[in-house]
Amino acid sequence: MDLIIPCLLNGLVSGLIYALLAAGFNLIFGAARIVFFAHGEIYMLGAIGAYWLIMGTGIPYPLVLILVPLGVGLFGVVVERIIFRPLRGHDFPIFVSSLALAMIISNSALLTFGERPKAIVSPFTGKIVLFGAVLTMDRLILIFVSVAVITALYLFLHRTRAGRAIRAVSQDAESAALVGISMNRTNMQTFFIALAICAAGGVLIAPLYVVDAFMGTPVLLVTLIVVVLGGLGSFPGAIIGGLLLGLIQSFGYTFIGGVTSLISFAVVIIVIIFRPRGLYGRA
Amino acid sequence: MAVRRISSTKVILTLLAAVLLAMPVIISQDPRLLHTFVMAGLAIILATSNRLVYFTGSVHFGHIAFYAIGAYTAVLLVTKLGVLFWFAFLAAGVVAGIVALAFAAATKVKGFYFTLLTLAFVEVVRLTITFTPALGASRAMRCPPPNPITIPHLFTIEFATRVEYYYFILVLVAITLVVLYLIEKSQVGAALSGIAQSEPLAESIGINAARHKVLTFSICAVFAGLAGAFYAPYATVIGPSNFTIWASVIIWFQMVVGGADSFWGPVIGAVSLVFLREFMPGTGAYENIYYAVAVLATLFFLPGGLVSLPRVVRQKGSKGMVSLRLRERLPKRVLASLVARREKQGGKGDTASR
Numbered sequence: 022m023d024l025i026i027p028c029l030l031n032g033l034v035s036g037l038i039y040a041l042l043a044a045g046f047n048l049i050f051g052a053a054r055i056v057f058f059a060h061g062e063i064y065m066l067g068a069i070g071a072y073w074l075i076m077g078t079g080i081p082y083p084l085v086l087i088l089v090p091l092g093v094g095l096f097g098v099v100v101e102r103i104i105f106r107p108l109r110g111h112d113f114p115i116f117v118s119s120l121a122l123a124m125i126i127s128n129s130a131l132l133t134f135g136e137r138p139k140a141i142v143s144p145f146t147g148k149i150v151l152f153g154a155v156l157t158m159d160r161l162i163l164i165f166v167s168v169a170v171i172t173a174l175y176l177f178l179h180r181t182r183a184g185r186a187i188r189a190v191s192q193d194a195e196s197a198a199l200v201g202i203s204m205n206r207t208n209m210q211t212f213f214i215a216l217a218i219c220a221a222g223g224v225l226i227a228p229l230y231v232v233d234a235f236m237g238t239p240v241l242l243v244t245l246i247v248v249v250l251g252g253l254g255s256f257p258g259a260i261i262g263g264l265l266l267g268l269i270q271s272f273g274y275t276f277i278g279g280v281t282s283l284i285s286f287a288v289v290i291i292v293i294i295f296r297p298r299g300l301y302g303r304a
Numbered sequence: 305m306a307v308r309r310i311s312s313t314k315v316i317l318t319l320l321a322a323v324l325l326a327m328p329v330i331i332s333q334d335p336r337l338l339h340t341f342v343m344a345g346l347a348i349i350l351a352t353s354n355r356l357v358y359f360t361g362s363v364h365f366g367h368i369a370f371y372a373i374g375a376y377t378a379v380l381l382v383t384k385l386g387v388l389f390w391f392a393f394l395a396a397g398v399v400a401g402i403v404a405l406a407f408a409a410a411t412k413v414k415g416f417y418f419t420l421l422t423l424a425f426v427e428v429v430r431l432t433i434t435f436t437p438a439l440g441a442s443r444a445m446r447c448p449p450p451n452p453i454t455i456p457h458l459f460t461i462e463f464a465t466r467v468e469y470y471y472f473i474l475v476l477v478a479i480t481l482v483v484l485y486l487i488e489k490s491q492v493g494a495a496l497s498g499i500a501q502s503e504p505l506a507e508s509i510g511i512n513a514a515r516h517k518v519l520t521f522s523i524c525a526v527f528a529g530l531a532g533a534f535y536a537p538y539a540t541v542i543g544p545s546n547f548t549i550w551a552s553v554i555i556w557f558q559m560v561v562g563g564a565d566s567f568w569g570p571v572i573g574a575v576s577l578v579f580l581r582e583f584m585p586g587t588g589a590y591e592n593i594y595y596a597v598a599v600l601a602t603l604f605f606l607p608g609g610l611v612s613l614p615r616v617v618r619q620k621g622s623k624g625m626v627s628l629r630l631r632e633r634l635p636k637r638v639l640a641s642l643v644a645r646r647e648k649q650g651g652k653g654d655t656a657s658r
Contacts, residue, residue: 056416107604113363114603116419117560120553121596121603128589128596238549242427249420283431289424294410297417 026154028271034160034229036267037167041222042240043247043259044174045215051191051254052211055105055115059123061241063216066093066126067223068232069134072141075227082144082228086166089224090217097216098209105212106205123237131234138233145228159228166225170218171260177214178256187211191254246289252302261300324474328467338466340582342538345473346531347574349480351558353527355570356484358559359493360517361500362414365552366422369429370400370525372547374532376439379447379542384438389450393533400529404522412514414503426549433544444543447536469538476534480527481571487523488567496520550592557599563609572610 042064049057070089074080080088104122108114145158178184189197190207198204247266251258266285273281292299323330331337350367357364374396381392411421433439449463450472461468487493498506499513507513536542554577562573577598581591602609606616 104600114607116363117556118600118603121557121599124550124553124592124596128592131589242549245420245423253416280435283428283435286424286427286431290411290421290428293413293417293421293424297413 023153024275026152028275029268030151030154030156030160032268032271033264034163034267035271036264037164037171038222038226038263039243039247039267040171040260040263041167041218042244043251043263044171044256045219046244046248047251047254047256047259048187048191048211048215050248052187053101053105053208054112054194056119057215058116058119058241059126060219060244061237061239062123062126062130063093063097063219063237064223064226064240065130065234065237066096067220068227068236069130069223069234070220071224071227072134072139072232075141075144076139086221086224090221093220094213094217097212101208101212106208109204109208123241127234127237134232134234136234138231140231141228143228163225163229166221170221174214174218175256183207183210243285246285248299249289249292249297250299252299255299255301258299258301328470333465333467335466336582338470340579342466342469342473343582344575344578345470345477346535347555347558347578348477348571349527349531350555351562351570351574352480352484352567353524353531354555355559355564355567356487356496356524357521358564359488359500360496360520361503362517362521363416363419364422364521364524365419365549365556366425367524367528367555368547368549368552369422369426370404370528371532371535371551372429372433372544373403374400374529375536375542375546376433376445376532377529378533378536379445380439382448383446389448389537393450393530396533397526397530400532401522401526404525405518408518408521423549423552426547426552430544430547433547440543442544444541445536446541447539449537449540463537469534473534476530480530483523484527485567487520492516554592554595557595561598561602561609563611565608566611569609569611576610 042060046057046060049055049060067089070092071085074085074088075082100122104118105115108118143157143159145162147158149156149158149161176184178188186197186202187207187210189200189202190204194204197207243266247259247262250266251260251262270281270285273284327341328338350371354364354367357367377396377399378389378392381387381395382389387395407425411418413421434442439445452463453461463469463472488496495506495511495516498509498511499516503513535546539546558573558577559570560573561577562571563569577595580594580598584590584594606612608616
């Protein structure tokens with residue numbers, strides 16, 4: 022019984038990160054119709070960026086949390102402009118080039134960062150005790166920041182002109198173009214936001230665990246699981262799916278061990294076969 | 305005219321076969337070159353068989369899973385049950401084919417979900433290996449070399465050096481190419497191509513699309529399984545780290561670089577990328593970067609793959625090798641200067657200068 026609360030908290034922590042990643046992935050899939058396979062590597066880029074800035078320059082963590090997502094978001098804008106925009110409308114080349122991009126990022130990171138995992142000295146000390154479970158400060162910050170980011174993203178998508186434009190494009194790109202929404206601009210904004218959020222996930226997770234160049238692929242696979250569970254392209258699906266998978270994994274690893282990862286994939290296969298649109302996906 | 309064309313193709317193929325048969329002598333059994341040829345052969349089998357699934361219009365990402373199933377079937381049969389390698393080799397193909405048949409029959413999804421499904425399948429197979437002690441878990445499994453082939457009073461082939469493996473893979477590649485070529489050029493191939501273009505239309509003229517796709521999928525898996533069963537003794541050890549999704553991605557890269565729309569494309573792509581990998585400086589991470597850059601370059605500058613190079617050169621000879629899509633995108637000024645430069649160089653030696 023003593024394990025229940027820590028499991029819940031751990032599940033919440035990883036679930037929120039999954040939700041951030043899946044929300045970005047779905048945003049890109051919805052607005053730009055791109056299956057962005059480099060999403061895991063972008064997350065790794067965020068974590069490595071945080072490592073370099075914190076350990077190399079000593080920039081305070083809150084500033085890192087702004088600088089890294091900003092930088093990675095700009096990287097996303099460049100990538101959209103030079104790789105994906107010219108290929109727009111050609112699904113298969115887009116798919117293959119996102120894989121190539123993932124491969125280039127991860128292997129470049131491997132060459133510059135090295136193979137061995139490195140740990141960030143957590144900039145935070147202190148912890149609080151919640152229902153008998155210890156919650157360290159960095160986890161607490163992760164929870165607050167990711168909830169804030171998800172809320173901000175929701176408000177952006179529903180309350181602002183740019184956000185509504187992105188949603189319009191994801192619903193029907195052609196009609197959106199008819200009423201004067203620029204596809205180029207929404208795609209650019211989508212890439213900036215999605216990649217910045219994804220990198221923020223990496224920055225948030227960096228002080229908790231070690232950082233290495235291989236952390237992208239498992240996260241990409243987890244994102245794909247969440248996205249399938251929640252429904253491809255759905256914002257609430259990404260959040261609910263992320264939290265659900267975070268909790269399932271947290272309890273699974275504690276009570277049945279490593280086989281949990283295998284079970285997650287088996288569940289995905291079953292979901293695809295019997296209910297491909299997931300929890301919230303459009304039919 | 306047409307007769308001459310066919311005979312010239314035959315001459316080229318015969319010459320190629322002769323050169324390939326004599327290759328160990330030509331390169332005086334250089335182990336590194338032989339290894340490169342063997343790896344290229346494996347890549348050809350995987351890429352061409354994966355392409356046949358693409359030929360039906362599905363983006364199949366799980367080829368490496370059947371490769372893994374083949375490799376592990378062979379290793380288990382040989383080491384645990386003491387079966388003769390050659391039976392284990394055939395069994396590996398059969399097992400991979402049966403698993404693929406069951407997999408494809410159970411899953412009738414299409415499009416992007418099919419791709420995701422096959423991707424998940426790769427992870428399921430890899431993680432199953434990792435969590436099963438009988439399959440060596442995450443540790444590597446050893447595989448002894450194939451049993452010697454003995455013809456009494458004539459000769460014995462022992463798999464002691466890479467030369468024997470070279471001829472083994474040569475035969476395997478030849479069988480694969482012949483079978484896949486015959487399928488593609490047959491009535492079945494026409495049906496598959498029809499399914500790729502429009503499934504409802506194909507069904508309207510009486511083609512059972514689902515059955516065709518399932519069968520194609522499992523035939524392709526048989527070749528992946530055989531390739532895996534070859535790889536196990538050749539590499540001597542196999543482990544789950546050989547069979548990640550990135551290994552699957554590399555098969556796709558080879559298809560795209562060569563040209564996935566043509567039968568010979570994957571062959572050319574597989575060979576050129578394997579040789580690129582072996583003869584460029586650096587290993588590991590560098591190899592993957594070469595692959596990825598080669599793929600991006602292909603997608604942007606030669607969307608039809610290497611196999612379309614002669615055609616592109618012929619068509620746009622006098623205007624240079626700027627591909628059609630790039631041409632549309634280039635600013636008019638840049639394009640004009642490119643064309644002007646070409647014209648200044650003269651229209652005759654057009655392609656040679658590139």
